[in-house]
Amino acid sequence: MHDSHHDDHPDDDVAMRVRALEDLLVARGLVDRAAIDAFVDAYENRIGPRNGARVVARAWSDPGFRKRLLADAPRPIAELGLGGLQGEQLVVLENNDAVHNMVVCTLCSCYPWPVLGLPPVWYKSAPYRSRAVSDPRGVLREFGVEVPVDREVRIWDSSAEIRYMVLPQRPRGSDSLDEAALAALVTRDGMIGTALV
Amino acid sequence: MDGIHDMGGMHGFGPIEREKDEPPFHADWERRMLGISLAVPFVVPITDDHLRREVERIAPEPYLRMSYYERWLEAMVSLLEERGVADGSAAFGPAVAADAVPAAIAGGFPLRLPDKEGRAARFKPGQRVRGRNMHPDGHTRLPRYARGRVGTIETDLGVFGLPDANAAGRAPEPQHCYTVAFTLRELWGDSASAIDTLRLDLWDEYLEPA
Numbered sequence: 001m002h003d004s005h006h007d008d009h010p011d012d013d014v015a016m017r018v019r020a021l022e023d024l025l026v027a028r029g030l031v032d033r034a035a036i037d038a039f040v041d042a043y044e045n046r047i048g049p050r051n052g053a054r055v056v057a058r059a060w061s062d063p064g065f066r067k068r069l070l071a072d073a074p075r076p077i078a079e080l081g082l083g084g085l086q087g088e089q090l091v092v093l094e095n096n097d098a099v100h101n102m103v104v105c106t107l108c109s110c111y112p113w114p115v116l117g118l119p120p121v122w123y124k125s126a127p128y129r130s131r132a133v134s135d136p137r138g139v140l141r142e143f144g145v146e147v148p149v150d151r152e153v154r155i156w157d158s159s160a161e162i163r164y165m166v167l168p169q170r171p172r173g174s175d176s177l178d179e180a181a182l183a184a185l186v187t188r189d190g191m192i193g194t195a196l197v
Numbered sequence: 198m199d200g201i202h203d204m205g206g207m208h209g210f211g212p213i214e215r216e217k218d219e220p221p222f223h224a225d226w227e228r229r230m231l232g233i234s235l236a237v238p239f240v241v242p243i244t245d246d247h248l249r250r251e252v253e254r255i256a257p258e259p260y261l262r263m264s265y266y267e268r269w270l271e272a273m274v275s276l277l278e279e280r281g282v283a284d285g286s287a288a289f290g291p292a293v294a295a296d297a298v299p300a301a302i303a304g305g306f307p308l309r310l311p312d313k314e315g316r317a318a319r320f321k322p323g324q325r326v327r328g329r330n331m332h333p334d335g336h337t338r339l340p341r342y343a344r345g346r347v348g349t350i351e352t353d354l355g356v357f358g359l360p361d362a363n364a365a366g367r368a369p370e371p372q373h374c375y376t377v378a379f380t381l382r383e384l385w386g387d388s389a390s391a392i393d394t395l396r397l398d399l400w401d402e403y404l405e406p407a
Contacts, residue, residue, distance in 0.1 A: 014267055015226035021274060022229055028282060030240045034295035036232030042302055043231065044221050084305040085235075089354075106205030106340055108249060109265065118231070120219050124265050126210040133342065133395060134206040134385050142213050153393040157205065159338045160374050160398030161308045161357050 048117030051082050052165055053186035055092075055115055056197075057179045060170045069167070070094055077115065087114035087163050093156065094167045095193070100147045102140070102193030103156045103164045104132035110158035112165045116191055123192065133157055143194045166190070168197040198250075199332055199341060201257035206342045206385065230266045234273060239293040239301060243276050246363035250336040251275045308357055315356030315371040319401055324350045326377060327407040328399070336364035339403040347407045348379035351396065359400050372401040 025031035055077055059066040068076045073090040077083055083090075090112055093101040105111065106129045111119040122128050132139050136153045140146070147153050156164045168190040174182060189195035204210075222228045237243060251272035252260075260268065274283070281287030293301060320326055328343040338360050352375060359370035377399050381389035 011224055011226070014264075014270065015224065017274075018226040018229050018233070018270055021270065021277075022233055024283070025233065025237065025277075028285065028288075029290045030282065030292055031233060031236045032292040032294055035236050035293050035298055036229060038295045038298035039232040039235045039302075040222075040228040042298065044228070047302070048221070084303040085301070086305065088305040088307040089309055104205075106342075107202055107338065108252065118221050120216070121223075121265065122213050122215045125213065126204055126207075126261065127213045130204040130207040130210050131213075132205075134381075134389070136381075136393060137390060139213065150392070153390070155393070155395045157340065157395060157397050159340060160354070160360075160400070162354060162376075162398055 043113075043118050047113060049115075049186075049188035049191065050183070051080075051117070052112070052115035052188070052191045053183040054080055054179075055082065055165075056167055056186045056191065057183035059092075059167055060174075060182050061179050066167075073165075082114045084114050086110075087112045089162045090114070090165065091162050092165050092167050093154075093193075095169050097151065097169075099152045099154050100140075100193065101154050101156060101164075101166045102132065102136055103158060103166060104129060105158040106130070106133055107159060110163060112163035115165050116188060120188070140194065143189065145194065145196055166193040168195075171197055198253050198334055198336060200253045201260045202253045203341050205340050227266045230269050230273075234269050235301075236293050237273065237277075240291070241277070241280055241282060241289045243273075243280070244306075244363060246336060246360045247276055248272045249360070250364040253336060309354075310356045310358065310371050312356050315373055316401070318353060318373040320350045320353075320373075320375060320404060320406075322350050322353060325407040326350055326375075326404040328377075329403055329405055331403070333361060335361060337361045337403075339399060340397070342384055343377075343379065343397055343399070346379060346383050348377040348383065348397075350375045351378045352376040354398060357400070359402065370402075374398055374400050375404070377404070 059069050065076055069092050073092045074083055095101055109119055109124040133155055136155050158164055186197055187195055190197040252268045255268060255271055277283050325347060327347045328339060330344050354374045356371050357374045359372055362370040377397050379395045381393040
């Protein structure tokens with residue numbers, strides 16, 4: 001389904017060009033194939049939304065952590081061993097009964113990699129990028145989210161060097177859950193702001 | 198650049214297609230393209246601003262037809278030609294080693310500069326500002342939909358290099374960047390919700406007093 005946009009460019013043609021580029025860079029001494037493997041392994045197997053879920057669960061469980069997270073996110077997330085590339089300037093946005101935050105990058109694909117990993121295709125797609133800023137409630141309805149009419153929807157268009165992550169509201173009835181159980185409730189879309197948790 | 202990439206507010210792109218349990222990559226070449234794109238800037242002077250400029254230069258028709266990593270391929274090839282890598286006229290190196298990758302990811306590329314390196318902030322939180330009516334043909338981060346629109350400075354984020362200058366290869370133009378709050382009504386008119394708002398991070402020179 002996601003491959004519908006490849007219709008005019010067969011994947012194997014692109015694959016061949018990428019292979020040729022890699023071969024050239026290796027021949028020039030600019031790229032080590034094992035380093036490519038290491039980057040891929042990091043973003044395929046270690047850096048993804050489960051990281052952000054740990055941050056959210058900690059914030060739900062520890063008011064001091066939550067306060068520091070909302071004030072200056074990079075420091076407290078570093079305590080969980082997270083941070084770095086595409087999250088050097090990270091800001092966490094708190095959803096509450098007054099405000100529902102939602103993140104987009106209309107110009108391209110800015111996304112908080114250390115906590116959410118690589119963005120999904122829909123986040124980088126024209127339908128989301130075009131409408132999130134002008135019809136956020138319509139977009140949220142497509143995601144099955146109805147935000148109360150008296151609650152502000154606040155859209156963050158990541159146009160500069162700050163990367164944004166949403167801290168969803170803690171679900172009702174989760175008082176007895178420990179951090180690991182709370183983290184299991186947290187979804188990627190909840191941390192983009194296109195889902196409730 | 199007033200290109201197809203600047204699509205905030207456009208109509209006609211259809212419903213948002215989501216894939217259940219989407220994997221990080223859909224083909225092996227996407228893996229290689231990601232790895233190449235992350236490894237090369239440690240060796241060849243290529244920044245995200247350069248890559249964004251090249252992605253934005255892709256003409257509208259191919260831009261919309263291409264997948265995301267295909268655009269990265271186009272941008273990277275174009276920059277490597279510009280840097281003299283493709284024809285071997287320039288030498289760079291050595292390549293980042295595999296065992297240096299975890300530290301490279303953890304370190305990242307912090308872009309905030311000391312305040313003293315930038316020109317003095319022209320705006321303060323609470324101040325009303327208007328997005329300038331500007332249409333540079335190179336890379337910029339002032340989306341079309343905010344040009345001519347009035348908002349309020351919410352936060353001074355500190356000093357960052359101006360992407361327009363970085364992308365064009367001009368001397369650095371470090372200046373303050375601000376989170377600016379707009380009402381959706383200001384941006385889209387009376388049919389927009391009266392209580393919904395938007396935040397944009399805008400550099401000092403994208404703004405004028407309102």
